Amino acid sequence: MKARAFSYVRSETLADAYAAFAQAGDASYISGGQSLVPALALRLQAPELLVDLGAVAEMHGVTLDGDMLRIGGLTRHAQMLTEPLIARHAPLLAQAAPHVAHPAIRNRGTLGGSVALADPASEFPAMMLAMDARMEIFGAAGTRLVPADAYFQDLYQTALEPGEILVALHVPSVGPRHRWAFDELTRRRGDYAMVGAGLQGLFEEDGRIEHIRIAFFSVAATPVRVKSVEAALAGRKIDAALIAHVQGLIDAELDPAEDEHLPPAMRLHLARVLLGRLLQTVSSPT
Amino acid sequence: MNFSIDGHAFSAEPHPGQCLRTFLRERGDFGVKKGCDQGDCGACTVWVDGAPIHSCLMPAFRAADRKVTTIQGLASGDALHPVQQAFLDAQAFQCGYCSAGMIMTIAALDETQRADLPRHLKGNLCRCTGYAAIHDAIDGVVNVSDDIAGNACGASLPNPFGPGIVTGHARYTMDLDVAGLTHLKVLRAPHAHARIRSIDKAPALAVPGVLAVFTWEDVPRRLYSTATHEDHLVDPDDTYMLDDVVRFVGQRVAAVVGESEAAAEAGCRALTVEYEVLPAVFDPELAMAPQAPVLHHKGGEAHGNVFAEIRGEVGSIAEGFAEADAIHERTYTTSRVQHVHLETHGSIAWKSDDGRIHVRTSSQAPFIAHEKLCHLFGFIPADLHVFTERVGGGFGGKQEMLTEDLCVLALLKLGRPVKWEYTREEQFIGASTRHQMTTRVKLGAKADGTLTAIEIRVVSNTGAYGGHGSETLAASLSSPMSAYRCANKKGEGFVVYTNMVPGGGFRGYGASQSTFAIECAMDDLAKLLGIDPFTLRRRNMVTADDWIEAIWSGVSDVEFGSYGLDQCMDLVEEALATGPRRPVPAGEHWAEGTGIALAMLESGPPTEHRSGAVMELLPDGRYHLAVGSTEMGNGSVTSHRQLAASVLGARAQDIDIINADTDKAPFDTGTFASTGTVVAGQAVMLTATALRQNILSYVARITATKPDDWALEADAVVGGNARISLVELHAKGTAAGHRFLAKRKAYLSPRTVAFNVQGIRLAVHRITGDIEILQSVHAADIGRLINPMQCRGQINGSIAMGLGWALTEHMDYDDTGHLKNAALRNYRIPSFADVPRTQILFADTYDTIGPLGAKAQGECAINPIAPAISNALFDATGVRFASLPFTPDRIFDQLQPRP
Ligand SMILES: Cc1cc2nc3c(=O)[nH]c(=O)nc-3n(C[C@H](O)[C@H](O)[C@H](O)COP(=O)(O)OP(=O)(O)OC[C@H]3O[C@@H](n4cnc5c(N)ncnc54)[C@H](O)[C@@H]3O)c2cc1C
Ligand code: FES
Ligand code: FES
Numbered sequence A: 001m002k003a004r005a006f007s008y009v010r011s012e013t014l015a016d017a018y019a020a021f022a023q024a025g026d027a028s029y030i031s032g033g034q035s036l037v038p039a040l041a042l043r044l045q046a047p048e049l050l051v052d053l054g055a056v057a058e059m060h061g062v063t064l065d066g067d068m069l070r071i072g073g074l075t076r077h078a079q080m081l082t083e084p085l086i087a088r089h090a091p092l093l094a095q096a097a098p099h100v101a102h103p104a105i106r107n108r109g110t111l112g113g114s115v116a117l118a119d120p121a122s123e124f125p126a127m128m129l130a131m132d133a134r135m136e137i138f139g140a141a142g143t144r145l146v147p148a149d150a151y152f153q154d155l156y157q158t159a160l161e162p163g164e165i166l167v168a169l170h171v172p173s174v175g176p177r178h179r180w181a182f183d184e185l186t187r188r189r190g191d192y193a194m195v196g197a198g199l200q201g202l203f204e205e206d207g208r209i210e211h212i213r214i215a216f217f218s219v220a221a222t223p224v225r226v227k228s229v230e231a232a233l234a235g236r237k238i239d240a241a242l243i244a245h246v247q248g249l250i251d252a253e254l255d256p257a258e259d260e261h262l263p264p265a266m267r268l269h270l271a272r273v274l275l276g277r278l279l280q281t282v283s284s285p286t
Numbered sequence B: 001m002n003f004s005i006d007g008h009a010f011s012a013e014p015h016p017g018q019c020l021r022t023f024l025r026e027r028g029d030f031g032v033k034k035g036c037d038q039g040d041c042g043a044c045t046v047w048v049d050g051a052p053i054h055s056c057l058m059p060a061f062r063a064a065d066r067k068v069t070t071i072q073g074l075a076s077g078d079a080l081h082p083v084q085q086a087f088l089d090a091q092a093f094q095c096g097y098c099s100a101g102m103i104m105t106i107a108a109l110d111e112t113q114r115a116d117l118p119r120h121l122k123g124n125l126c127r128c129t130g131y132a133a134i135h136d137a138i139d140g141v142v143n144v145s146d147d148i149a150g151n152a153c154g155a156s157l158p159n160p161f162g163p164g165i166v167t168g169h170a171r172y173t174m175d176l177d178v179a180g181l182t183h184l185k186v187l188r189a190p191h192a193h194a195r196i197r198s199i200d201k202a203p204a205l206a207v208p209g210v211l212a213v214f215t216w217e218d219v220p221r222r223l224y225s226t227a228t229h230e231d232h233l234v235d236p237d238d239t240y241m242l243d244d245v246v247r248f249v250g251q252r253v254a255a256v257v258g259e260s261e262a263a264a265e266a267g268c269r270a271l272t273v274e275y276e277v278l279p280a281v282f283d284p285e286l287a288m289a290p291q292a293p294v295l296h297h298k299g300g301e302a303h304g305n306v307f308a309e310i311r312g313e314v315g316s317i318a319e320g321f322a323e324a325d326a327i328h329e330r331t332y333t334t335s336r337v338q339h340v341h342l343e344t345h346g347s348i349a350w351k352s353d354d355g356r357i358h359v360r361t362s363s364q365a366p367f368i369a370h371e372k373l374c375h376l377f378g379f380i381p382a383d384l385h386v387f388t389e390r391v392g393g394g395f396g397g398k399q400e401m402l403t404e405d406l407c408v409l410a411l412l413k414l415g416r417p418v419k420w421e422y423t424r425e426e427q428f429i430g431a432s433t434r435h436q437m438t439t440r441v442k443l444g445a446k447a448d449g450t451l452t453a454i455e456i457r458v459v460s461n462t463g464a465y466g467g468h469g470s471e472t473l474a475a476s477l478s479s480p481m482s483a484y485r486c487a488n489k490k491g492e493g494f495v496v497y498t499n500m501v502p503g504g505g506f507r508g509y510g511a512s513q514s515t516f517a518i519e520c521a522m523d524d525l526a527k528l529l530g531i532d533p534f535t536l537r538r539r540n541m542v543t544a545d546d547w548i549e550a551i552w553s554g555v556s557d558v559e560f561g562s563y564g565l566d567q568c569m570d571l572v573e574e575a576l577a578t579g580p581r582r583p584v585p586a587g588e589h590w591a592e593g594t595g596i597a598l599a600m601l602e603s604g605p606p607t608e609h610r611s612g613a614v615m616e617l618l619p620d621g622r623y624h625l626a627v628g629s630t631e632m633g634n635g636s637v638t639s640h641r642q643l644a645a646s647v648l649g650a651r652a653q654d655i656d657i658i659n660a661d662t663d664k665a666p667f668d669t670g671t672f673a674s675t676g677t678v679v680a681g682q683a684v685m686l687t688a689t690a691l692r693q694n695i696l697s698y699v700a701r702i703t704a705t706k707p708d709d710w711a712l713e714a715d716a717v718v719g720g721n722a723r724i725s726l727v728e729l730h731a732k733g734t735a736a737g738h739r740f741l742a743k744r745k746a747y748l749s750p751r752t753v754a755f756n757v758q759g760i761r762l763a764v765h766r767i768t769g770d771i772e773i774l775q776s777v778h779a780a781d782i783g784r785l786i787n788p789m790q791c792r793g794q795i796n797g798s799i800a801m802g803l804g805w806a807l808t809e810h811m812d813y814d815d816t817g818h819l820k821n822a823a824l825r826n827y828r829i830p831s832f833a834d835v836p837r838t839q840i841l842f843a844d845t846y847d848t849i850g851p852l853g854a855k856a857q858g859e860c861a862i863n864p865i866a867p868a869i870s871n872a873l874f875d876a877t878g879v880r881f882a883s884l885p886f887t888p889d890r891i892f893d894q895l896q897p898r899p
Helices: A014-023 A036-041 A077-081 A084-089 A091-099 A111-117 A123-131 A227-233 A240-247 A264-282 B020-026 B082-090 B099-107 B132-138 B162-167 B261-270 B284-288 B317-323 B366-377 B404-414 B424-429 B469-476 B511-529 B533-540 B565-578 B636-648 B675-703 B726-735 B788-808 B865-877 B888-895
Strands: A007-010 A027-030 A049-052 A062-065 A068-072 A134-139 A142-147 A152-154 A165-172 A178-186 A193-203 A209-217 B002-005 B008-011 B045-048 B051-054 B067-069 B182-188 B194-200 B210-214 B252-258 B272-277 B306-314 B326-333 B346-351 B357-361 B384-387 B418-421 B436-445 B451-463 B489-497 B590-602 B610-617 B623-627 B655-659 B716-719 B722-725 B741-747 B753-765 B771-781 B839-842
Touching (some): A014 A027, A014 A134, A014 A165, A027 A036, A068 A084, A077 A091, A077 A111, A091 A123, A111 A123, A111 A165, A123 A165, A123 A193, A123 A209, A227 A240, A240 A264, B045 B099, B082 B099, B082 B132, B082 B162, B099 B132, B182 B261, B194 B252, B210 B261, B210 B404, B252 B261, B252 B404, B284 B451, B317 B436, B317 B451, B326 B511, B346 B404, B357 B366, B357 B404, B366 B384, B436 B511, B469 B511, B511 B533, B511 B590, B511 B865, B533 B565, B565 B590, B565 B753, B565 B771, B565 B839, B590 B771, B590 B865, B623 B636, B623 B675, B636 B655, B636 B675, B675 B726, B716 B726, B788 B839, B788 B865
Parallel strands (some): B002 B067, B357 B384, B623 B655, B771 B839
Antiparallel strands (some): A062 A068, A068 A165, A134 A165, A178 A193, A193 A209, B045 B051, B045 B067, B194 B272, B306 B489, B326 B436, B436 B451, B610 B623, B753 B771
């Protein structure tokens, strides 16, 4: 199918982009376009105007400010694998990135686009939860920071109000006592995951967990944390018995929807398997 | 806006909403291909500022002020990029449709990325090669051998169109600029069964750029079948070009022609159609029930939805089962899958100044399409020209006339050239599929394993139209039932109409489905008897001394032109025991198992099949060969040149070839049923032999010697010390009125048989359902290898397709008959990562029926793949997976301990 004919503006500032969006009756922002363009071609979306964010300076670049890493929304998936600051301060993103699509898509797709879209099967949005990131959002009242826990609301539904722009992602930098891990189970290698998860925790010198955040994706309408598991792990050292115990908490925590490709029972089962693997991975220092 | 494409700077304004892919193609950069328009296949890959991207996912305006490089700009001048050269050296393509994107991706990989190819090639799909030759190219392997005069046969010679393929200059069906082109699109049915009450054309005609709308009231009311066979009576004439009843979701409802594709699509959306929804039936068993809604009322309704029924018995199975010490009985089912040739269906039709109509199409059977168009429109055959250029894969999907008819209709009505190109979604909902078959197998055997009775019952879900229905059913009851020797055999089969997308021809053609059932059943029986699967098969498999018999006692024209099944079994057994394999992955819960399966396939169809060729000696001492059969990646142009060259003592490169063109080549039924070698190849052989005779006789005449005194060499005829160059001979002969020309035809009879045996070693993860193929071994008995590299390529491609059928591919429908996964994103054909390397071995045979000892080989390698995997899973887990595909959820489900 052919996309609807649309007009196009390329804004250089957040304010311009916001204004252009607001003026048009029916507009979409475009970042990497890797989700938007297929949606346009299928006419799942048919805006009159595309507002290209590509030239907005505030959305570019990765900078460290104290112990917060600010990753511009336009940072491409491919850069998660090459940017030294990300490797050093937000290694979970680098670990997840090879699992996201394939190189040609990663050369275009952006972190901001992925987190703005909030596809429940996507890797990066869940990592925002696991890393306790803050979303920098530009709207009518200027810029605000929204914690990941408040950001993901429902299927494709985030704290972004219509017209608001996800400017950057702020990620707390990891220190020497952090451990992290990422994994996913796919039908065919490189596919969207049947179930995936990432975790990041602060560990005591003796290996006890001070606190940990574990986020699953592809199990619900949004990426989700498994809070009872996190709580049960706090203050404990990982061993086989603990793993078995927290695996037992998964069923009460997750409630995957009926889907004939993958029965909920199997999704839960895979989530338990994955949780076990991830905890095993971080039972020794990363 | 300013663009720079392959070093050319220019300014242009892309259409609003246009993607870079169509922007490039509109400029004539046809090297950039379309396989999906969704970011899934990679055929459209280009570089933007040096980084590979999918041009279908980039709005064209975003390429402004950037440097765009396509496959056509990759070489520097005449010097190929090293990856292009590597693709030529390894011949890393068959149809070549994926090559442009593949090369652009690979050429941008750095060393670390090359070390992890499964990840980095995930975005580039190839349906033909099974990725083995692509891997070779990346590793710098040279697969081609030298083209030595007189030694062409048996050499791994390259595809003559290779240089065009790797540089993006090869022209596929849609790669043509036609002045004044209009675009056709169809509206497809939203209901599985409905009568069209009315269609309001007015809103569509009001859309700017829409030129015409055609409905069932505008087409010749003539029944036909979209399936192409030499004998049109084998397929039921149950189809109208456009009908007032729709019988599956996706059936054509109306055609809209516009100045652009976008206008035609907008016209389709604007049409108002009123439907009377009718009850629908999707399950063939339910469709056979007396109260089921009957799909067709064209004279056969006395049989309800069963339009073909085939039965046969040899010996007495009642007695056979009475004699048996053990009986095994079970039902096995195969799934509906799509061919996913990377080039979608399409054709372009136009009129020349002399009033003739020309149709350029992506077809495996342009001559039969020609006949069908003459039938539909009442053309005088000479007024119509149908041809192919490069065809981007077929696999049986293009043994069908799906687009040509409406293009011609629109051309006749509008007088302007018309193009219709399928989208990937249309491939899934509006093209053909593999017939879903359910096969009940009952085997009786003595305690020592000797079979006493084989009985099968096959129910084939042909969908809404019956093309290929009875032929695939007959095939399912034929070779697979002949593969085992047994005095008592019985088969019955039913082809049933349902409100599903139609079935069609698909590599393996019905035999794949029943081979799956029978080969799984043989291992089930082996387990029951406590006999090893090799032993059970060896005890019962057909031997060269046996009479070839399926379920009919009548005589057939199938004979052993050679026999190598025993060798194939030995080769696979040996390789499984000693060959290279990967270790079981680390960690708990992996179960390891091995499985084998064998397959027998008749070389060519039981229906008539014919082909023809014309050869000529050219003034420069080279030859010209015209042959009717289509090259779609099966390699026939290469092997036909080799056959001709070996007869003429020439080099393959001395032979120019043209194929699949109703004006320029003699009639050929079509490239399907593995006939490229055994029929068209035979025609080439006969023609080349006749031309050799022509040349030698002429030399004998003018020198007053005998033809036997002379022999043909690369550039000359040689006799004793005398040597006359072909250039000189041609000049002399033509001056004297002699013609160095020959034409011959070939028919398919008798038919020989080919064998394939597959061995699989795998590990299955009991907890996640993951399957890792640890070892894959394939032995083929396909006679003499005319081009060993190509034979390997066909087998690798078949194995990959078999893996897809077994593990990842499945057309998934909701209960109203809508396909849920009509995209490559969730209809998963194997990617590089999914296809293990297969050790391919060949039986040493020389066929007495096929040309120069060769047999058919394009199809049968797929048949033993899925059952070998099921058998390996059975060996690993003790659980029989009897329904395709073996997806993780099914594995998980069946491996759960039952209360
Ligand atoms: C074949 C294929 C495979 C893929 N596989 C995966 C995968 O395995 N895992 C995965 O996570 N993703 C996958 N993707 C999606 C890919 O990662 C997308 O690039 C990403 O989800 C969206 O990023 P983008 O920059 O391309 O956003 P765009 O496509 O430009 O935009 C996406 C949506 O977000 C809106 N938007 C974009 N940026 C902003 C912003 N800054 N503020 C507010 N709204 C904004 C747009 O209006 C649009 O609605 C795949 C895509 C393809 C085509
Ligand atoms: S056509 Fe662009 S990825 Fe398939
Ligand atoms: S050669 Fe790759 S798709 Fe045909």
